[in-house]
Amino acid sequence: MLMVGPTARSIREMLVVCEAYAASHGLIYNVKNCEFMIFKAAGRCPETFPSITLNGMSVKQEFRFKYLGHILADVLKDDDDVERERRSLAIHENMLARKFARYADHGK
Missing domain, CATH: 1.20.5 (Single alpha-helices involved in coiled-coils or other helix-helix interfaces)
Structure with missing residues (x-):
């Protein structure tokens, strides 16, 4: 599953919905397989940002990963x-x- 949002807050709100859905259907997300990336637009990325959690556990930040066969990088290159x-x-x-x-x- 891929979620895209303009802010960390929007991602956290979507994760709350996902957690509620999973709980109501007897599912649990595996946080070890979850990661997030912040794309760094020139001059528009803050130095610090709030943590992203799922099921009360921190989600790992990635700077580069492969998605659908393509390599995505946080520096937009x-x-x-x-x-x-x-x-x-x-x-x-x-x-x-x-x-x-x-x-x-x-x-x-």
């Missing part, structure tokens, strides 16, 4: 994701080159 895609492309190019190298040798 896609350098890590572009590098991941570049490496993937290089691997696939090498596989194709090896595969077709056999056919190129037969044509001589």
Whole structure:
């Protein structure tokens, strides 16, 4: 589940709703698998922010993580994701080159 909110308060309010829903349906969120990220827009990110909790336990802050196959970074740059895609492309190019190298040798 992914929640996006403009403020820490909005995220905390959504988590309260999630906790209530889970409790009413006999579910428990695994806080060890939860994390949050604050995207740092230039000059608009405070130095400190309130803690985020779920089921009374602190949720871990991440600065970079993979979501739906893409790497997200709190500094709003896609350098890590572009590098991941570049490496993937290089691997696939090498596989194709090896595969077709056999056919190129037969044509001589």
